[in-house]
């Protein structure tokens with residue numbers, strides 16, 4: 210989960226169109242939004258828009274938003290407020306709100322922020338080109354029958370040797386705290402043949418690593434040759450694509466880790482030894498109240514099976530502290546689970562009541578208590594993360610270079626275990642997959658030297 214602005218580049222507009230209009234996109238929330246922003250930029254590219262990284266020079270500003278926690282949603286409104294002078298200076302400027310806040314709040318956005326011209330939900334992006342040409346305010350938060358991906362242009366924007374590929378959208382799990390089943394709708398899997406074609410196309414344009422995305426990615430059940438394919442089968446077929454060296458997937462639910470997917474971790478060398486598997490809590494009482502439908506013990510047994518398949522796998526997770534009714538003992542059970550697993554990384558959040566979710570009906574815990582629990586949990590995770598990183602020193606890992614580092618002759622990339630690695634390599638270029646010996650561990654990255662020859 211990142212809440213960093215992500216700027217997207219598109220190709221120049223098709224010949225014969227007018228002077229290019231400029232599009233500024235800011236992306237909030239999860240990787241699926243990053244993927245969607247790229248596809249929206251491409252859709253608008255067909256209407257003559259090229260992207261800019263400078264909001265002030267834009268003819269259109271699009272905020273691709275996240276509704277997961279209150280802070281994420283409120284950030285959108287404060288960013289919109291900051292666009293007011295720009296809109297006053299340039300009345301033709303179009304301002305659009307896309308993503309999960311658009312889906313969840315719809316017309317409310319136009320009411321609260323009259324400077325907004327269009328509101329488009331995550332399933333309607335293919336209609337954006339028409340929407341930008343419409344006069345007056347437009348809003349589209351349908352869940353249309355047609356698949357938006359079939360109506361979007363071919364992918365253009367490539368930002369290096371790694372790419373995201375959305376294979377599944379939506380969620381049927383209805384965890385008691387979560388807005389995603391409402392903002393993204395029911396689970397839908399894209400047909401395997403389309404995904405394989407998109408992956409081949411990405412590889413033909415220099416991509417060496419693909420991360421398969423879905424709100425519930427391991428629940429993938431797409432139409433494939435001879436019936437329905439699960440994620441394990443899709444991964445095996447993707448791994449057969451020549452030149453595709455690395456595969457990852459995110460985000461998974463523990464109850465959808467089936468035998469075939471676990472076996473793929475043992476059998477498919479391209480599948481990287483890293484798995485993000487959110488557990489949220491280590492207390493059975495809280496897991497039940499969250500509607501997670503598994504116990505802490507079941508999660509631990511699952512981790513054992515995954516580690517039996519791929520002993521060097523690094524695990525990460527998501528945690529929520531301060532869910533309504535969480536006692537000290539419940540929180541301690543979460544800390545025990547973390548100690549029992551040993552994570553390489555984790556995202557952790559204070560519970561945030563979301564309108565319309567079942568948990569929002571329950572009384573909230575005091576903020577100071579949640580703060581203290583979050584701090585304690587994060588300190589434990591940091592300790593585990595550091596220990597894992599320090600243990601990497603002296604080991605040989607694969608690193609896929611993504612871009613030059615800050616220092617001359619330095620490249621930055623990700624290891625098999627998803628660690629950021631700075632490598633002193635004056636011969637290196639983005640897209641090289643290099644064997645590297647890890648020489649040092651810094652707080653959020655590793656350093657290494659290439660093993661060439």
Ligand code: SAH
Pocket residue numbers: 210239277278380386387388389423424425460461462487489527528529558559560561562563
């Ligand atoms: N299917 C994804 C969901 C993405 S949401 C998944 O299960 O990981 C990412 C994380 O945000 C969730 O795992 C959860 O830890 C956190 N989250 C979701 N709703 C939240 C809420 N209301 N308050 C605090 N954290 C929340």
Ligand code: SF4
Pocket residue numbers: 380381382383384387388389390424425462
């Ligand atoms: Fe939300 Fe739960 Fe679905 Fe994840 S699995 S998107 S947390 S409802």
Ligand code: F3S
Pocket residue numbers: 237238239240241242274275276277308309388389392393424
């Ligand atoms: Fe946020 Fe929507 Fe993703 S709520 S986390 S942008 S699915």
